[in-house]
Amino acid sequence: MEVPKNYKPFKWDSHIPPGPLKEKWSSHKNNIKLVNPNNKRKHNVIVVGTGLAGASAAASLAELGYNVKAFCIQDSARRAHSIAAQGGINAAKNYQNDGDSVWRLFYDTIKGGDYRAREANVYRLAEVSNNIIDQCVAQGVPFAREYGGTLANRSFGGAQLSRTFYARGQTGQQLLLGAYSSLSQAIQSGKVQMYAREEMMDLVVIDGKAKGIITRNLVNGKIKRHAADAVLLCTGGYGNVYYLSTNAKNSNVTAAWRCHKRGALFANPNFTQIHPTCIPVSGEYQSKLTLMSESLRNDGRVWVPKAKGDKRHPNEIPEEERDYYLERIYPSFGNLVPRDVASRNAKNVCDEGRGVGESGLAVYLDFRDAIKRDGQSTIAEKYGNLFEMYEKITGENPYEVPMRIFPAVHYTMGGLWVDYNLMSNVPGLFVLGEANFSDHGANRLGASALMQGLADGYFVIPYTLGNYIAGDNPEKVDESHEAFDKAEKEVVDEVNKLLNVKGEKTILAYHRELGKIMWDKVGMARDEAGLKEAISQISALRKEYWENVFVPGESATYNKYLEYAFRVADFLELGELMARDALERRESCGGHFREESQTPEGEAKRDDENYAKVFAWEYTGPEKPQELHVEDLVFENVKLTQRSYK
Template sequence: MIINGNVPEGEIQDKWTKHKFNSKLVNPANKRKYTVIVVGTGLAGSSAAASLGEMGYNVKSFTFHDSPRRAHSVAAQGGINAAKNYPNDGDSVYRLFYDTVKGGDFRSREANVYRLAEISNLIIDQCVAQGVPFAREYGGLLDNRSFGGAQVSRTFFARGQTGQQLLLGAYGALMKEVEKGSVTMYTRRDMVDLVVVDGHAKGIIVRNLLTGELESHSADAVILATGGYGNTFYLSTNAQNSNVSAAWQAYKKGAYFSNPCYTQIHPTCIPVHGSYQSKLTLMSESLRNDGRVWVPKTKRDKRKASDIPEEERDYYLENKYPRFGNLVPRDIASRNAKEQCDQGKGVGETGFAVYLDFRDAIARQGKDTIKEKYGNLFDMYQRITGENPYETPMMIYPAIHYAMGGLWVDYNLMSNLPGLFVLGEANFSDHGANRLGASALMQGLGDGYFVIPYTIGNYLDSEKPGKVTINHEAFRQATENINTRINKLLSIKGTRTVDSFHKELGHIMWEKCGMSRNETSLKEALQRVGELKSEFWENVLIPGSGKELNQSLERAGRVADFFEFAQLLLMDANQRKESCGGHFREESQTPEGEAKRNDAEFSFVSAWQYQNGETPIMHKEELSFTEVKLAERSYK
């Protein structure tokens, strides 16, 4: 089936303005009669809950943390893009739009991307007014820096803690509404099911993580802002508790899942070093502004970096992509690192690392300047690795970072299930097959502050408030199903821990469906994931009970969902027999080894529909490009 993104008519510059005008307004006196559930309190969730609360809606906000401030948006380092053109270097809304569509390798929906670029400036205004301490110049104006995939400086930043500062701003706005009483905050709650009544999303079931109790919450609309699925790969830059479960339960209730094979591999992470390792820490992409990426020209060169003379170093990004150099987009930087390591030129004990060297930048700008720009990142690197990056080059390697895929949404950010809205990383819409640096924060806040407040009225206007209560049969049924599942998990009492299954799943996914994929590896992975999933349901060991704080049980539920989701990801990767952005199919490359798209056959968004455990059905949303001309993405 071909599905429709409900993009408004008209010139791209006018679509959002007209759409806002044509959108239904809910009478101010009626707003408080509508209850809206917001799941997740990262940038998208907090900003949405705060804004909807301010508007007068009755909002319920849910997080599995003890406080909204801990959502993983907090970890974003580098910055947030906007088309302010403050540096006067030729930026514009159109250029940000253009760069994002091109950066996404022509697999995003043009109208959504244009809107994102259009509202980007409002986000900066909003955050500055909230007291977000962005970097400043001596004249008191806001400072900008450049980032991968762009030739202008449009990134606003607060040292290496931009995500933290933006989240604290949104968290403040949210707590203001909690204090006022328009938002009720539910902490330490894990969403375990979506409740659908007559095809409409009307509530959720959450598990109270302290008591194990299942709670029902009904609403007139449900917003999921529950982040990405990077932890399917076990080792990633995601937080330990980040998971796909909320989105996955929505999928199993009928919401389409789009482009799950689009996973972003971030080029600058601290490499893998041991089997106990739980996390791959990201080093902000902004480091590539001043750091130079290189490997020794000779294979298996075991000399120390400082002993390798200049002429024996290969600055492969600068040589291969002279226009963008070290600032090529993430997917290209990642793939090239892998290529160098596969050729035997990787450095470090494992050979799976490349150098990111600040020697020249320190010589040119002085150690103090470098320290001011990246001090906290350098300190973090030193704490983790025990090495001093002011003296020896950093060692980096790509790692799973961001999920461009997610639940399918239309222009209103509503899924195919009426009443279910999806914001931020959890939806699929704006980044195509590859996200540019500093665009995730922009999208999360854009969706929450400036899109959903306008578009939710289009749905609510047609709904009678309070139509469904928790006494509805659907809540009882969902609760019973969840109880059955929890009891099943606890009754297995097998011999393998949840973590050991998760690690093995991640290993299969990274090896067979990581930075490059081919039909054979994907089919093999599908089989092995299926076998491992069966073993999980027969042999997992979960200590404790379901009626208490039980972290093993929390993880088990999430890993069970990762298994099912991994199968969908592999299927999607298999059907997309082209390379685009973060999805590199070995069968589809240019003679130089660059990703080769196949626009004739694959210029679409996949949208998978659940079929009760049978093979899911794939629908398509065709992508048309009226503004940005389809072209081979070149950064040379």
């Protein structure tokens, strides 16, 4: 492929502390500035989003004494989409005596991310992982336990150890309810003011620093101003740019995108996780996709028929005519290869014409052997709620018939650029959890999202926020500042503009069209021609949207389609940037598979010399292409090798 251009030196500092990897975080904590307890109460902090990152941050900062305003778009903080995470959370406890350590968790995570994350960030994540489990147990999170009363573990993809803690297939729910309970306590104590059904519409930047937000109340449409000394964005990922994804219907990029338009760099936007085990699409009417937890690959075996177009019932296909392709190609990791590898292989066998189900876009995930080995009740205890969910959606009983699964968009590793302190390049704007880009590189390992959300909220931001506030000693701003006037007016104008298009096509029709372009051309496999087509198609679709979309109702009422109209408008801008980012990265890595860059066996082929880098995009104005900045990734502790799970 064409040799990349010479990039200018990166203007921003990632603030990675000096010293050996293993001492960076502790020495940083010893060196950062502190805020006197009496002074903390003089500082206002805004937390947007109440998922794992937001709820844990809001509760922890309130405990420290800050005045916190927390915002969520749902009717209750407890409904943030972290609640839907199923499988588990990783930690390096080594309770199983299988040789786990902080180093191994760090190494698996950075390797799993295909060496496109910062060493220092990932090491810190592994380091605080154990504190998270302690914290959650202390809150009353009912993790699965052994008969002796100690905590149980299971295995997840990309690791050869059992380090995943879980609460049936509802780990995200239990962790979020734990964080929500701490948040509730802080609300009761008056240290957190909670704003539910209130959506962040813009970031207010004064003299280059984040000083507040503009919100819209989703019940009465009122636009409000909120000033603060720092803004924490904990708003999750943007997988819904693909229309169909495992994300909740209301998950969106709007808050992050508005920050991007106010100067925050958007890093590695194309890095999207396509999860291998989801329930396949059944028809055009489909509104979302449902994940079947990766934990199922502990006991389920993935296969397709050896012969193309074999339409027999799966239970009638004899053993010797089945291809357990993951076990065949990757004997050492087998069904527990990382997600990107499992997804790509599912696509490959379907492309070969060996896919199953009506559409031919599915593979089997079979529990027959596990049920024979362990008994149905053991399998039911581990995965009962997932099996039930599968049956509700498909009408088929997975104890009797193998599940049909297919990859679906699940998580976005890309997000707003942050430094080691989780602060974006806009001082005072911090980004936590899935909304930032920092820890998962080009592919996230299973059970690492919950770990990162809680690490950021419980154990990183309480320290690094103080460092900013003490060092910066932010000047108070008033909500009557002209920057608030201007930002508020822009939001009001945009509401009116959307309502007044009064076009012919529904918002959903545009979203679906965008999703199809994204899935076909910026999905599991990408090439130059397709990406260029995607860019021009999305740009044309966006233009049409603002001329021909129909947004019903009015602003001053509960109006879900008006909310939706904003979100789709922002997805129509983001989608194009994702395609451009994928186009510029002329290598394959993790979830980003460029057809032009593969090994002879068809595995992702990295180009470390040219692309061991973070791509960070700067907004330059409406309908102008973003400017690309490149941060070098420095690897001093791990050796970059071709990832092998064979």
